[in-house]
Amino acid sequence: MRQIIGKSIQIRLTLYFLLILIPLVAVSLLGNYRSQAILDQEVGERAQSALLSSIEYIDLIVQNLDELSAIISTEQSFIDTLRDVNQNLTSQNIYDFRTMLQSISAMTAVNHSIVQTNIFHGYTGTMISNPNGISKLENYEQEEWFKQAIRANGRSIIYLPPSANNYDKEQLDSTWNPDNLYIIRLMDLYSFQRDPNLVIISIKKETLLNIIRHLAPSKRTNVYLMKDDQLVVSTLPGQVGVPVWLGGEKNISVQNNMNTKEKTIMIRASSKVSGWSIIQEQPEKEIRGPIQQIQKFTYLIIAISVLLALWISLIVYGSISIPLKKLAAAMKQFSLGNLTVRLQHKQSDEFGYLMNSFNKMTSEHKRLIEDGYEKQLGLVKAEFRLLQSQINPHFLYNTLDCIYTVAVEHEVEEISEMVLHLSQFFRVSLGKGRDKYTLAETVDHLMHYIKVQKIRLMHHFSVHVYLAEASKSVPLLKLLLQPLVENAIVHGLEKRSAGNGMLFIRSEIDGDMLIIRVEDNGVGIQEDRLNYIHNVLSEIQLNNFHNIQLNKEPVPTGNLFGLVNVKSRLKLYYGELADLIIESEPNKGTVSTVRIPLNHDRKDNIDETIDR
Incomplete structure (x- = not known):
């Protein structure tokens, strides 16, 4: 509590205002208490005197x-x-x-x-x-x-x-x-x-009742005549039990009625000689009614005074605490990565100057981050183009054609078929004309690579493709699915001891998302290895782009480059909603899921981002 008060000027100043009201509140409450005590004493003495007179007569x-x-x-x-x-x-x-x-x-x-x-x-x-x-x-x-x-x-x-x-x-x-x-x-x-x-000798109780009946000042007042704590007669018709006295040795007690549970004031008068006693029970509201109105008025004044103190503190010091809170909230948002946060205000005082300075600082900081981001993108693109340029496509195509011709002349069908599919695969992969292909074209292109792997593994597995019709025309980045298919074959199906390996490529449209799944029934991934993959992939976020492993530094394990490449490209091209999810069970298989938003708000081609 002390720390909270020490951290807030608004709370401290409000408490100071309330402390000023403490003497007023104390005097008011003391006055109410004393007036109530005096009233109870006067009413009690007057009523007790009448009760004693009746006791003497009885x-x-x-x-x-x-x-x-x-x-x-x-x-x-x-x-x-x-x-x-x-x-x-x-x-x-x-x-x-x-x-x-x-x-x-x-x-x-x-x-x-x-x-x-x-x-x-x-x-x-x-x-x-x-x-x-x-x-x-x-x-x-x-x-x-x-x-x-x-x-x-x-x-x-x-x-x-x-x-x-x-x-x-x-x-x-x-x-x-x-x-x-x-x-x-x-x-x-x-x-x-x-x-x-x-x-x-007998007398009627009605005779005694007539003596005490005049002691009830109102219809709601009950008077009890008792002899040695035994009820003799009461002004309350049908009363059987004796009222419980909770006042001890006092002659005035405030307690609840045993039947109605209403708060009442009870006054007692007793004869020490004969053992007769009279108890008068009257609702508290009838006795303290006038003074309770004054008490309510006093409480109302106290409440109004407290509200006025709070209102004045809000008006006087609100101009200090509110701008500080707005500035603190904006700084917190900025520290969380919200570079677009701005303070809207109409102040021309010192706080206005401070808010304008904050807006200028955030704008400049955002500009510097965007410049660094664009330089990083340019570096990534330049390295990728350098990698492509290091391979002479014309020489590679001619060499593959020669190998294919020799394989045909010597009637080695497996080699000729592998070279043919490999040549078709490289023509698309290393081509510089297009960076995107439809999903249907991408799968056709992948089939060349898959056929090469099937020949290499002596048709150790089968391929099953199920593409939703609406998803076939969706444009997809070149080579986005190839690392996933390669992992499924090399790390999953190839290590499978028994035959009947199966590779599935599926696609569907779920709302505004394109879902692509590459599944295999291979050996799967061990739990600790899968947890490591999840940790590495979870670090790849668009707002933390410096963690994306598309640079010259190798991945720590040396064999996650393909997965990191796929997720990095997804984030860069399709935005934060795009994602890569890896699910696997040992000895059952692995499912790689690619989620791509259909209405992403990033630019369609990274070249436009880099070259502008």
Whole structure:
């Protein structure tokens, strides 16, 4: 990262502009954070104060009920009435129970929040209720309310019936109503040997719900009343579970709602004396809505400031970095061999002067390379002509004619036929009239050379020619295919131990390309030798012409001259798309493929390039 910043002036200057904005951004974010904290604190304190007032009121109601249950449990007449009851109820016991219920009704009539008051006789399992009369309960010893009351040993407990239990519907509605809250205490409060008789006072949960309902400032706010972490009542209809508090010891917590997953602010108020607690859950948007608008506006200002800093840096320093990048890109293209690259610009400043100098340098460099290229071509052509001039065609033809005449007179047909074909081959090869022949003429000319080789090898192989009709009239450089045919015969078919050697010459038109293949089923080329041939041929490229081995220096191996000659001439005459491909498998044969573009943009004759 440090190296990237050090290499780019544009990045450094942009970073400097952004650094100027850091104090503004820091102050803005700090202001948002502090305003949000102050708002949360004020809302929390105000809401918690209201929650504590409601907790105190609920404590007062429960305390009055607790005191009333204590009065009933210490009434000696009630205690004596319950003690006089044996295992079986008599008519007198029932009468006494009714008398006791009338007295209890008179005592609880002053408290309008009480739904009903029950007396439970433990030895007989009899529930005595002022609205429902007398009923029997089975297996009460296993019920949770009975166990809790016995364990409390005279202290009052608060019992919340579950929404469903093992009771039938009638028993559920008359004794333990899930919509009620029950305060239960043992009778005979001041005795150390208490009988399992209970006083049970119930109030409706709706009474408590009315107390906390006004604590919800909106319809989306939920308020939960709990006793010892057990949900008593909630303003959310159908709420069963207890909200999970993630705020630890704090009284304000920001967390997601367990049902809607919406982010909410939860405020808690608890009574350390009674164990009652109230949790208010309100969507964050309702509380922080106004301040969030200010925060969004602040973030927008920060974003605009950053964009302005970037825009200014681009305007101020773009005139420096952009010309430098253009010049660097042009220099890279020039180093890769693109000699035609030029910088188009309308600048008249120092960068304009620098770009004009670069354009002049590339033009001059291109001219010098072209001059050297033409001199190299002239040297190649001059050496080739010198080689031709070293052979006296007239003397060679006369000598071959004499040999042919002697061979005929002595009836040596093989020698006469070889001389005849060799004479025809040299007349075309050494002739100075034409440098190009059609593909059909080239193959006819090659057949003279092939027949000489067949006679020499005692017809060790056969020749098969398949030329596409459209390819026969395509002009081809003289002697372009002869080295390939020679390699196929000398290095492939001649070394074949068994007979039935075959030489194939094929041609086809593939799009804008002429494809010529010279194939044999000879001994092939070993893999390491084939890799070496590929490496040598791959170095022959038009844009790297000094590597073409058409000069006085010999090929390192001494026997790749023909292949190098063919590919070099292809590149020189037909352009970069022309190519020579050698494929071979040991003991299976070799395929030499020549690819020539039909619409090449180079000059048709190298003489025109050299002589102009």
